[in-house]
Amino acid sequence: MDYLNDFDQQLQLMAKRLPELEQKARTLKEIVKRHRNVNDERIQLNTFGWMILWIPVRDALHKRIDKEKKLEKAKDALEKLDAEVDSITADKNKVEEEKAAAIAEIEELSGPTSSVAAQVTEKKQQVRVAFQRFKQAESQARDKNNEVRCRAQEMVTVRKQLDKLLESGPSQTKDAAQKIQEDIERNEQEMLAASNGAEVAEEEVRRLQLSEQQFQGKLAKIRGDVDHWQREIRFREEKLRAEKRSAQSGAAKFGEKMPDLQALIASETRFARKPVGPLGQYVKVRDEKWALAVELAIKPETLGAFACDNFKDSALLRQLVGRCRWSGRTPAIIVSKFKDTPYNTSAHEPPTQFETVLRQIEVSDPVVYNTLIDQTKIESILLINSDQEARTLMQSNPPPNAAKGFTLSGAEVFASGRGKQYRFYANQHSAQQAQYLRAGGGRDSSRELHGEIAEFKRLLQEQRPQIDQIEKQLQVATRELRAASDQLRRANDNLPRIERDGRDLKRQLDKLLAQASSNNTEILREEFSKLQLLHDEAVKAAKEAKKAADEGETAFEEAQEEEKMAEQKLTAAKKRIEPFHAQLTKFEADLATLESQLQVNIAKRTKVDQIRQRFDEEVGALQAQHDQCYEQAINSEMPVPDGWTVPPDLDALPDTQETTDRYTQLEQRLLAAQQALGDPMEDKNKYDEAVARYRDNKLVHKQLHKIHQQLMSRLKHREEKYRLVRSSMSLRLKLSFMRLMNMRQFGGKIDYMKERQPIDAADGLFCCRAVIVAAVLGNVTMYSVVVFSVLAAVVSGAARANQQATSGGQSVLYGDLPAELHVGVDEVGGGNYSYYSINAAGYVTILLDSLKGDADLYVSSRRKEPRFALDSHEYHSTTCGIDRVDIGHLVPRPLYVAVYGHPSNEVTRYRLLVLAIQVTEKEKLEYAEAPDVPDELIREIGLLEDDGETTNNFGEILLKLLRFLVELAVEILL
Template sequence: MSKSRNKQVPKDGAPTAKRARLGTPPSSEDDISDTHEENLSQVADFETGTEAEYGIIEHVSMKNFMCHKRLEFNFGPNVNFIVGRNGSGKSAVLTAIVVGLGGKATATNRGSSIKNFIKDTEQQAEITIKLRNRGLDSYKPEVYGSTIIVERRLKADGISSYKLRAKDGKVISQKYAELQQIKDQFNIQIDNPMSILNQDTSRNFLHSQDPKDKYSFFLKATQLEQMSNDYANIQQHRDMMQNTLSRKEEILPELQREVFQNEQRFKDLDSIQKLQKKREELLHMSAWAQVAAEEKVLDAMQKELRQEESRTPKFDEKIEASEAKVASRETHFRDLQDQLTELGEKIKELQPQHAMAKAEMDKAKRKERDVEKKIRSSQNQSRSLSADKNDLQQRISELKNSARRDYEDERKKREAEIQKLQAHIQAQEAQHSTVEQDLKQFISALDRAKEQTYGLKTRDADLKQNIDSKTRRIHHLEAGRKDRLKLYGDFMPNLLNEINKASQRCMFHQKPKGPIGNLLKLKDPRWAIGIEACLKQLLYKFCCHNYHDMNILNQLIARFVPDKKRRPGIIVSAFQGQRYDISQGAVRCEEYPSLLDMIDIEDPTIYNCLIDQRGVEGILLVESSQDARNLLRLQTPHNCREAFTLSGDQVYAGRDQRYYSNRYTKARVLRGDVEEDIREMQCEVQLLQQQQKDVLQQLRELDTTIRQNEQQKRRVQTQRLKLKQTINQLVYDKQQLEAIEDIPPVDVSTLEEEVATLDREIEANQAVLDDLGMLYKEIHREYDALKQRFSELDEEMKNFADRVEPIKDDVLTASAEIESAKNHLKHYTNKKKEHLDNLNVLKTRQDRHAKEVEVMVGKAKQIHPERVVTARKPQNIDSEIDQITKRIEKEQQSKGDPEQIIRRYDETKRSYLKIKKELTMFRRFIEKLDKLLEVRKGTFLVLRRHIALRTKHYFIMTLSKRGYNGKITFNHREAELHLTVQPTQGDGMGSQDMKSLSGGERSFSTVCFIMALWESMETPFRALDEFDVFMDMVNRRISMDLMLAVAKEQRMRQFIFLTPLDMSKITASHLLRISRMPDPNTGNQSVLNFEPVNRRNDGDED
């Protein structure tokens, strides 16, 4: 018996019939497998015949499912055998069909959760099932085509998803409800144990001897149990409706009495209604009186608005006059500017000529000076030659006039003098050596003092630089105490302010975020140095959503960051609204925290940026450097790449680990107590200043020592020089004495020749002097002309410059006049703006009051459509209304509130009539439901009897094909089903119970029972796992023939048989496919290679 299911209705509105149609054989493309994937199906020759058009399985593929890395099957339309040894994974095929078509894990008897079906070491599995979708009973053929592809993906976290695709692969739906409609349309019963009979169900069925279990199995297979449950559920709802009906029938008389009481009170309301009518008339008058009062206020507002509007032309006249004055002053200002520009252009034109004239004049002056130098040089040479000539002539005269003297006594005196000079020279040289040694000592002392001075000056410069650096740092920290943004640079507050303004002007697609360090909060300030050492310059960077925003931010940075300052970097990454899921990649360590554990980050963009740019999810924080080294070398925590210590040292993971020390001792931006840092820095500055004072004192002492040594050095050098001069003079005197010899006769011819030579040189030098004199005169004339030209140009430029200054004064005056005129214009413009703003306020107030009046008129019309003209004030009318209201209240105290009485009467009456009508409808519905349910239950009994009778006959018929006798006995009252089988006909033995049969006989009998149940089922496919495992050869052959005969008779059904036994004797065809599983492999196997069964027997089959 099939479930009720949705039918596809053609466009003409007629329901389609659910029956098998003649189908076309599949094309060769459907039967040829991809060379890159495993296909365990064997394709046989095609045969014509009827076959199912919808609901059967054409293809199943698995990926990372159970024990299979990848496995695929192409199924034939009728009989399919899957052959493989135990352990080869045959049963995974049936499990994949159940799970892939939406079955629960418990329905497979293979696990309690779908994640148990994922192959070890894998994170997800996929199942793809192709269902045939042809004929008139196909499901949405215009959407899916001739094949519906069902995909289910299983994940290790227990989550699964569906995709329903058309034949061309297009995703149509991802909802389970759509899959359920498809199963209902095709009558696919995944939870029916007879539709897919797995090993555990088959084994339990074979071993179970309880008649109640067999009867329950019969009910589930034929869906009679589902029908019974549906009828029971209907009966339960019918009883609930009957109880509701009874309760409402009990309260109906009481409600009827309440309606009668309210009706009596309603008839006693005449006097109150007259007062209410009078009050209603007064309410009408009050509403329109209030409208009239507000209309008077509106008239006053309109008068005030007209007076204010009359002032507008006066402001316009003042503004026009001011604008004309500004325009006049600006014209005069531009004229003066033009004059300045004209003079500037003239000066600019003269400047090259002036510069060239100056250069030429200077060049001529230099040439004149060069000639003068040459003239003076020639004159000096002439005087020198003349002096030499006179000396030679005097010498010649002396030589010629000298007489020979007696030189012997002179020689002896000369030798004595030479000996005396030699002794004096030796004494002076000894004293010179002593002085030279003293000089070397003073020079060495000076060099040492100067070297010490250089070292101290270098130290003083370093201390000064360090003091300046720390002083600037103190100012920086003091500024950061008031504004922590200044820790990232003095420019940072102004830059962020400009970013906010640009964001308000919508210049950015999304406002940049940064600096990153300002968006972090430390949970423990002790880790400030370590975290800064890890993130480094990343703390100073900004995050931008795209490159457009980056370009805008770069322009702002260029404006606010000085040239010599480091510019903050920019990271471009699309902003996301949620954080990355780092549960799989984050470091795990119970003993030490990760970097992310020590910081608070509210912004997901900054959180994701730190992961992308620095990989902070894999960084640990370990206090001690030694602990960090041991941890990352010996037993590196999961997903840990590196670690940082409290002092900022960096340690990389691995046995050949790298270690880098941090050179900073203080955190610069991620600091906790700024005051403490300022105090420490001030102490350091004081210490450095004291050191600088000591260095300066040492420099002063060294300077005194150097001055003293310099004086001693100069004194000794003077003494040494005097000694050297004395020694040189003595040596010269000695040499002069030693050079004197006996004078031979005088020969002056050589000297006379030298005189002649000097005469020639004097004449030549005089000729040169004459030429230079002429050249000097020519150059001097040229210089005078150039000087005159330069003076003229210089005078002309001075004249232009003198004219510029008065014009500049006029420009300043004109500029001041423009500013004054603009201030007047601004004053009147502001006044007009205030006037217009006031005008807008008056208009707004008038419009608002007009709308209020309009609303009041509308409300008054709702109260009374026609205007009520009255001279009475609203207060007087309201006073009268109050008096009438009090009279009505007195009446109501005695008789009750009329509105409440009317409302209660109306409500109770309508409620009574409604309940009365509903009760009538409920009675009719329950009566009709009882009749229908009685008919359905009778039909159910008839149907159960017919299905049981049909099952009995089919069971007897299938047993007879083996030569067995048997029967099925149904006890519907006790819910029991008894099977009795006599294995051999005519042997004189009585029928035997199933438990007394052999394993093969029991298996064959069970197959016959299954065939009988299949005859009563309408599912498009049936699957049976290891049906012949306990049979002998004879029973197996007969069972096989029996199942093939049944399948042949039911071409519109699909059969899938799993067996570990050899099927080589069965010939494959279009209607019968045999697929062989590869033998179990204990090693790692990622791809299943196989050979079709009949490839070895028939080389022509593919």
């Protein structure tokens, strides 16, 4: 009994010293942990410093790569601009050739036209001269006729004198002279009547000729209308046939061989990317009324063109076109890099209240959409309702970004401003309609064409009676003209006969007068002879004047006819030249447009070339900077961190700013830690002493394990001997045994109790007593007993707060700190990740135990799905055994945890344990991290037994041990 009292006293002394030993143990652990954290953060600081050394290399490399990409883009843009410049130059040369051909045709037609114009001028001059001669001859004829009348009056006077003379002469002479006189008067009357009849007939011929010309003009006009309507009928019949072809195949309207070409393209396998075309097949007009304007804006040759991704594909497409034996003009080929996303042209479009070609069409393919924008700039072409509105809008105040516009009638107008001149070109073909963009091939379109043809045929049928009537009137006028011409010819033929009769009568009168012998008679005869001679001369002059007048009139009429024919020839020549002049005007406009596009593209090309040269210089400078930084980094004496190589994987380096910030933060924290820890050498000694003690504790643990094995062997021999002692145990000991039976394995493995029932200090003292008794009997050193007592107290303190040893979370106590424990077992496939999140505050220790295969642990506070890349996590553990990560209370929450299954195993089974220890407000302000928790203790907390495996229950082992100790104590007491 005295021995037991001494033993109780020693136990009480040990119990008094136990708090001091626990405090020292906690202090040592805190020092060890602080130094360990400082060393870890120094390692991290060195790692970040080494990263900062290589980050400029990475940044220079990335900048150089970015610049090289921009350089490639600039080269591609330059190549595209070169292609566009070549294409525009080719188009310009082609238009210039067409312009030269049009000029040559105009010159060729202008030669005959000039000669015809000269002939017209000459004929007009001849008409004027002939008209003047005709007027002069007519005036002379009138003068001569007046002279004839005067001479006739004089002859009448002389005749009267002669009659008086004859009255005094023989009656026979008187009768003969009277008879001759009567004949002469009759002859003069006939001559006057014939002259008047000739004048009347001449006037009638002129009237009838004018009437005939009017009828011929009306007939020519009507026949011109008939020819126009017949041409319109032929044009619409041709359109009807084209509509029928379009109804059979959508591509046929772009050319008879277009379906064959599309079939060849579809079957060809050598294309890098299939050509797209014809472009018009992918374009649809929203409103049918704008079809003509949109087609003229895009241009028919562009609608029938193909788009190719590269020049190799364009060459192959030309071969296929040649194989189709294309008749007429072959489709154009546009080479441009295909882009699957349409351009964004909102910055280059006019305001939304104006209708544009781009807003009016629907394009079903993005390549066609981008090609039309590149080739024709449809986003800046306006659609205007009327010509007058187009003139007003584009001349006075054109909208922003509007280059030109088209009207419903097909007229083209260019905007003024910014160095551009206002121009307006009316559509020469008023009845022109869209060929490609109309909804052709439908019943409505065919019905409309049939209606127009029927209307023109009706107009032709209505004009037929009028043509017949005018032809009949022309025939009547022609017959009357012939009759009047015959009458005029007869009158002109009678005049010579009447003149001959008059001359015969004058000769008879002269003969009669010659017989007179008186002087007065001779005088009168001589006077009458003179008057007769003058009269004959006047009549002759009158005839000559009449003849000259007739000739002048005939020449005048012939000159007028020749003038009309020359004017008709000139009009026909001008009509032939007019289309070429219109083409020449259009070619000049196209040349101006192409020239402006060429200048714009050349300016863009120059700018892009300058950008390319600048990028070349920047790439060279970045390469030199990269080489310099690489040389500095490779020659640096800074140690290489674990897990890194020289040179490192530059893509695995974190962000520059983030690395710099963390480096600065670590420097500040290390400086603060060094100031808080004091003398580094003193702390180093304490650290070494703590490490040594920790190792001694491990040795004591091994010694206690050996004692446990020895006690177990003794228990087997004494179990039968002390069986009866169990029934006499006190209620206190039974309760202690029952509480301790819930602890599993002696040696650090702890599973939390299923009920929250704390273990008081007496239970700990009981454990100490049992150990001391075992030490006395088993020859264990007192130092080992003390150390074991400390461990037992720690275990008791941990057990006081245990709740449930399940895979969920439970509240525990670690020393004096509240804690939370999470345990789970799961599987992950090889090369895959399993993700978890932790919201608990305070210090967190994560332990990963690979039960099958190999699992790695990655933790991040920034990325929800951390991976093994360095910039995707902040903490990691990738050992082949137990992986552990300690995280301070200052790291932000939530924490994202990734468990990675190594690809060497198809399935990896693992156990994940998370211990979260809460901290007080005081500890939050200190630098100290979480208290040290042995790996073995945490790994065995909540340990789940695998299927088919059994382990020694800690309660059973402890029960056997306590049995032995109690039985031993009973023997001593008895």
